[in-house]
Amino acid sequence: MNALDLSARMKRTVRAVAAADAFALPMLGMGPEQIRRDLGDGDLVRRLCKAPPGAVGSAFPPGAVSDVFAAGYLLLRGFLSDGGHITAARAGRALLRLKTDAAFRPYFDDFLDPVTREGLERLDGSYVSTRFDLVPCDGRRINCSAAARAWVAGLLNPGDPEAAIRDAVTLSMPTHPNAIAISGAAVSAALTAASFLPGFDCGRLYELALKAARDGYELGLSAAGMPPVGAKLPQRIELAVNLALRYRRDPEKLLQELNDVVGFGAYASEAVPSAVGLVIAAGGRAGEAVRLAANAGNCACCTAVIAAAACAASSPVDEALEEHFEKVRAAAPFDWEPLWAGLTAFAELVEGGRDVFTL
Amino acid sequence: MTDRQEKILGGLLAAAIGDSMGAVTEHASRRKLKKDYGWVDTFIEPHEALKAKGHQIGLVTDDFSVAYYSALPLIEHRQKVDRELAIEGLLRWNEQPLYAQCAGPTTITTINRLRGRPSPPSRGDLLLCDNSRVTNGGGMKSGMMGLFNPGDLDAAIDDTITLCGLTHDNTIALSAACAIAAATAKAFCPGVSYLDLIEAGIYGAQEGYARSLEHFRPVAASSISKRIALAAEIGLAHQDDLAAAMEEIADVIGCGLFAHESIPAAFGYIAAARGQVMDSLYMAINAGDDTDTVACMTGFITGAYCSSRDLSPRYLALIDEVNHFDLRDMALQIDAIAGNTPET
Amino acid sequence: MHNELYARLHGALLAAAAGDAMGTVSEGFAPEFLRSRYGGYIRDLLEPTGDGLTINAHAGMVSDDFSVAYYTAQVLLEHRSRITTALAVEGLRRWWQHPEYTCYCGPSTKRGILKLLGEADDGDPARLSPTLATNGGGMKAGMMGLFHPGDPEKAVEDAITMCLPTHSNPISLSAACAIAAAAARAFCPNTGYLDLISAGLCGISQGLEQSAGRTSEIAGSSVARRLELAVELGLRYQGDFEQALFQIGDTVGAGLYAYEAIPAAFGILAACKGRLMDSLVMAVNMGSDADSTACMLGYVLGAWNGDAELPPHFSDLIDSQNGFDLKAMAAGICAVVKEGIC
16 A cells, blocks of 8 residues: 555544544434434434434534544644654643643533543642542443544554554553553554555454454553453454344344443443444444444444544545535634644655555 | 456355265264364265265265256356246256265155156145255255355345245245355455355345245244354354364254254354355364255355365366366356346 | 241341442452452451442441441331332431441432432433443342332332432333342242343333333443343353353443443342352452442342351341341331231
């Protein structure tokens, strides 16, 4: 893959991720049946819409993104400023901008999950220790927000899932020093990286998701130094994939079953395996995967972003996603040109310096 | 050869290999096979009883041969299957002395009827649901319909009902046959994965059942689509240990004559073997019971998925010679008749 | 009959309290960590270490799980009445006077109580936040099974009344009904452990049906489907205690969401074929929200097995450390049941 093609695919992934976040935002916190009834008129929602009153996303206009993309954007810009190298320190500094930078502060105020929030407080020294910090096992930091940002690690290791997993660990540690959270981040990063490989089909995707979940967990155990408390990813990934095979052609049943058994909630053991199941049900097509994820509701932004990043580079350009992105571009205060320029430069660097496209 | 032609040849050759390799292990139990052979992964010398019946290394049995002879009239008339051609193919097959003695029970009944010497009415004929006829004899030839409809699952399903409905005129045998055909057809789609093959099998089973409800006999048996999903679940969970996968599938799903065993088992092997053709055949061959049929059906699917490039040319030469086939030519002929492969 | 009913009631109360107390030592820990810290499985009432989620001072003290139900039951016995919304609230108010337990209360209960006591609630009740789908309903609803021994349907009705003030969402409620129904069923003759499981599932569907229109819709997994999954795992690993423990904990989870802890409880029940001590030990050593899971199992299996299996020193230790009189409570429930008051 030459630099031009690589940078085009990388930009497509970023646009898909932003579009996914925006598309899913109105559905945050709702269940699939509720979404179908109240937003979809008995069917899947396919257009950018407005959240119903009382819903989490109701205060935001169509096209607004959540902290999921905002954080990913800050991380990506931060790493690109240094040739795409990922370090924990740079990750921490980038995420802190959610709190300190006036343009990004609304994401901190309106959306940010408690785990990342606490992580930022630790980073800027404002965290007040509680007795829960004495517990030598960690059941608090098992949510999916690290996984929802880990696509950045995948993007910056295109075609190299092993390196993406290692970088996902680094990226997660400042806020999620927890093997279950890191396991989820590893899955997202690995799939994103692998989506740049030719011949990366759904079978390989399933196998890689399992491997990344296990490897990420082991690496996370060593990095975090204490065992996590909670359900784990590999068994849930198997459940999700088997449900995807059974109900691929019945989206209503698929979403209900995934919701009921695996879950679309904030735990890494819910959102990440369900995202994998949806990508497989969508046959690796990003537009469809995002549509399914958004219509799943609950932690929809995380699920949709993970799903989009896992297959946007290998999917053909999706018209609906590109349309949603144009609304994002109009609504949100991100600097797109420097970002595209950074990705172009990075792609040239990769083509010159790394031989990653072997399968 | 083009990509598509190589895939068609792959389907034909792998099905034939599965049938002929599996012929030697047929009817044996897993334990006996393990004791006698360890793990069968090559053509082995047939035992005395088989030799006495005229079997030799590389010879296919009823499974592949009936599919082969079903294809000949289509090739000669340069068209897809219809009822007349289905009958012609079946009767021509029955004229071959090599295979005449190994027709399955359901097939024999139909042949006798077509030849004007119907068997005396059995209790089965009087039953509303003759559940003894829910066998895999449809599935063993329906993979051929997948090859004739590369990438077009719905056409493969319709052709299967036409071809197999002749001998296996009940909803669940046809459901199973359509699963194999649909998965084989799916193997030709661009960018397809082995998970897609399994899902296509589930779709084929559901559609085959639904489309055969109106004109074919009802029977009582398990759901083919749900058992395919169950077998695939087992296979996926044991990808790192094919022998263990085989044991579990054989124990839970079964691999015998009945459609609700052998067709789901095939998909279980495909899931465990990640769609790899020879691995999937070995699992079927070593599982015992109706090994040649299961291996034949598996071979149509994974052979088309992997193409002839993953199969040994020595095996092609052996099969052609012993059976007087020309599989390469057949593949080219099928390719000429098949329409354009759909985009998705 | 009276003796048997009393023995089962006392068994349920003692086992629920014991499960809670044993579990406060392991709550919030990972199972592999517990194994290495304790060199094996926790099987007794131990002194909590200083680094857990609990800050109970002594072995044998229960936490919020059992205490909420205890004080609610006390109110019902004093009023000699079936539960009503007002009595449920009074039970909570009485419990709120005990800081040794209220310090543990879960997020949903705290939110609900502050609202009920007229203090400001900073959360908008109309917000569709899934974090309310916790197991705080399930942990007290087992008591309603004891007030309706052998009558799962009435137990479900009362579970709904008891839990609506603090857990007005279908997920928490359905989980509570599962425990109440199974506990009630445990008193029926000719009940096997699979019957307890199917009673739980019936309780869920009945609970959902009865509470429709009185709850706010919420996003989250299905208690019933997760329960089926947990039971499948439990049945598969009946011959291997350790595998069952890890598989249920890893696949289903045993955390504070109602679609984890309650399913896990039934999975444990299946794995242990309803044996009381084995089930409590598995729940306690699964860590995570161990005290809730074990407490809920205690109601069901204490009723099913009676009080004979529990270690003899448990009764006095639990009573003395908590200021309870479980024997008197069992006798009290026995009396109101016999009189047909409830």
